[in-house]
Amino acid sequence: MMDEFELTDQQKAFQTLAREFAERHIKPIAAEIDRMEVKMGLPNFPWDMLREAHKIGLKTIAFPMEYGGMAADHLTQVIITDELAYVDATCAKTISQCWKQPQYIIHFGTKDQRDRFLGAMRDEPTYMMAGAITEPDYGSDNMLPYEEPEGGLKLSVKRKGDGYVLNGVKHFIALGGAASLYIVRGRTDKTVSVRKGTGRFLVPKDTPGFSVTAQHDKIGFRAYPNGQLAFEDVYVPKENLLGGKENYDVSGGPLAGWNELELAATAMGIARAAFEAALDYAKQRVQGGKTIIEHQAVAGLLADMYMDLQAGRSLVWQTARIFSSGRRDTKMSMASARFATKVVLKITTDALTIFGGMGVMKELPLEKYVRDTMIFTHLADGPARQVKAGNLLMRPE
Ligand SMILES: Cc1cc2nc3c(=O)[nH]c(=O)nc-3n(C[C@H](O)[C@H](O)[C@H](O)COP(=O)(O)OP(=O)(O)OC[C@H]3O[C@@H](n4cnc5c(N)ncnc54)[C@H](O)[C@@H]3O)c2cc1C
Known part of the structure; x- marks a missing residue:
């Protein structure tokens, strides 16, 4: 510990x-x-x-x-x-x-x-919320808003009486099928960009016309559901339009960086588990007449894992301190998420190596760490995140 x-x-x-x-x-x-x-x-x-x-x-x-x-x-x-x-x-x-x-x-x-x-x-003990943004044809364009009106999510929103009617499909939605309330981002104005022309609708799970149509089967985070959602003439009263605003750009507000910090902290928790398991194993597994940690190649690998682990933890915890002080430094949170993604992948695969053949056996959690870790490469890093990180650096201080 x-x-x-x-x-x-x-x-x-x-x-x-x-x-x-x-x-x-x-x-x-x-x-x-x-x-x-x-x-x-x-x-x-x-x-x-x-x-x-x-x-x-x-x-x-x-x-x-x-x-x-x-x-x-x-x-x-x-x-x-x-x-x-x-x-x-x-x-x-x-x-x-x-x-x-x-x-x-x-x-x-x-x-x-x-x-x-x-x-x-x-x-309510099991009441949870899900955020539904991504659609089959629009993923990164919602996060890295493509400022042309044709870019970004298309879930249709039409005014009707004292409310709105939603039609469309969302996919990959975390807690889809488990959540009681869906915070659904829909297109309220097609003449402007996705950033300016969308609002959020609060849709309880039992709303007529709303359904969860599939569960995505992932390599990791398998018990954390990602559902596909269908909206067929879903009526949402105006009381359930978030903040009562049809076009509500919430980017850069008090939630900025939250997602990245959350992912980074989760990644570093897995990294610590993998490192500690590998260190313990290396101290008790004997080959060549001594514990494997006494072989310099293994000790060197562990030393590098420790270095990456502590660099990642220091970055993530320091960023959290900055956020806790009230300053939302999104350059730091983005750096935390991307760095944590890289080091957790390296640490978990190196841990697998230290366990030898046992590393890939399902009796141990090592292979699960690697599978769970792969999810971050799609959530917290990758080319679109790299572009977003660069954009943050371009902003005036
Ligand atoms: C485990 C998991 C949980 C998720 N949870 C949710 C959720 O709760 N709610 C929700 O709404 N969505 C959720 N998503 C969806 C997630 O936000 C999208 O997968 C993500 O935005 C990428 O979109 P995409 O999959 O369509 O990939 P694409 O946008 O098609 O990207 C494909 C590749 O191109 C790159 N790319 C795309 N655009 C650019 C660009 N402009 N410049 C450079 N590179 C680019 C990307 O980085 C990626 O490598 C989740 C996804 C996963 C895997």
Whole structure:
């Protein structure tokens, strides 16, 4: 266990809480839910873990006090995420998604929307929210807005009476099929860019015309569902238009960088688990008449893993400190996500190497670490993120 960061007593208490929670409610199920078949109905979703998280306030810990939370800042979130992801990244991501998605309502919703939907998150143990942006033909164009009107998501929005009618398809939506509320981004003005011409609609799961039509089967994060959603003449009353604004550009606001920091912290939790497992193994596995760590090649590999791990952790935790102080430095959060993605991939594959043949056997979690890690290459890094990182550097300070 690493405790190289100077934490306050309160941060240490949250760290202990998360560690004990993961040991008790995540560790016993992690391997099983990873191996189960991914299908409609989500038989592998960790509902009991979620109920337990709700019971101790973990599910809503990042909420304002008035909505039953503890207003946990970004550093506290990173500390908790690190402990949860150390044991299982999918459960960690389920919990951190419960902190992130409601922020749209916390920061941009009306008082009535906050009362209704945050109240439900607080009171109902399995109530969660999903953010639906991506469509089969429009992925990166929503994140790196292509400023021409033809670029970006197309989910159709038509005014009808005192509300709106939605038609279209979303895919890859995290917690799709498990969430109770969908925060759906739709095209409210086709004559301007996606950044300027979209609004967000709050769609409860039982709304007529809304359905989850498929579950995507991924190589990693297998118990963290990604659903395909269909909208067929879904009527949304105007009370469920986020903030009451048809064209609502929320980029650069209080959520900027949140996603990147969340992903970076999750990645570094997996990296720490892989490194510690490899170090322990290298100290007890004997080949050539001595423990394998006494072979310089193995010790050197471990030294490089440690270097990458600590560089990643330092960057991510320092970025979280900056965010917690109130300064949303999105250059740092983007750097954290991209760097964490690179080092976690290297650390987990090197850990596999240190375990030799055992590394690829399913009895051990090593191969799962690598599979879970692959997900970050599609979420937190890649050419579009690199372009976005460059764009951030171009902005005036
Ligand atoms: C595990 C997981 C969870 C997800 N959760 C959600 C969710 O909760 N809600 C949601 O709405 N979406 C979600 N997504 C979707 C995710 O946001 C998209 O996959 C992502 O935006 C990329 O879009 P795409 O898959 O269509 O790839 P594309 O946009 O088609 O990109 C293909 C490749 O081209 C590169 N590229 C694209 N455009 C550019 C450019 N302008 N410059 C340089 N390179 C470029 C990309 O980096 C990538 O390498 C999730 C995806 C995954 C895998």
